[in-house]
Amino acid sequence: MNITVKPNTTIVNKTGGWRTFKPKIFYDKCISCGFCSRICPEGCITMENLKQYKKLKPITNYDYCKGCGLCAEECVAKAIVMEKEDK
Ligand code: SF4
Ligand code: SF4
Incomplete structure (x- = not known):
């Protein structure tokens, strides 16, 4: 299988479609x-x-957010919650 891709193509490879959960940010809690x-x-x-x-x-670009949950896990203020994606 050929896995080589052209350089500088991440901008066209939108990864948001992979998501089953998406981060929701509560700005009142965010520091x-x-x-x-x-x-x-x-x-x-x-x-x-x-x-x-x-x-x-913080503003999330959902075209590229793959829903990994790292931001929610690491937020010191617990201001990010992962929610089930509506598909
Ligand atoms: S890690 Fe949490 S508190 Fe910090 S900017 Fe992000 S959402 Fe706000
Ligand atoms: S850390 Fe993961 S869940 Fe949070 S915005 Fe980035 S890709 Fe999405």
């Missing part, structure tokens, strides 16, 4: 540490300025 965005293996969490909180908060 804006940014740890989830650093440990996500898909690099699909970015810290963005949300006006209503006046702080950086």
Whole structure:
């Protein structure tokens, strides 16, 4: 089996379809540490300025989130919960 892929193609290989659970972030609990965005293996969490909180908060790109649950497991504030995906 040929498993070699062209370089720089991860952006077109959307991994969100693999998911059976998806992370839900509770922004009131989130302390804006940014740890989830650093440990996500898909690099699909970015810290963005949300006006209503006046702080950086994590935003998940569900096109690439594969539902591994690492962010929920490691969140120090327990602000991320994995929920069953509606398909
Ligand atoms: S790890 Fe938890 S507390 Fe830290 S930014 Fe992510 S959701 Fe917020
Ligand atoms: S569930 Fe996994 S892939 Fe999805 S945002 Fe969290 S760490 Fe990233």
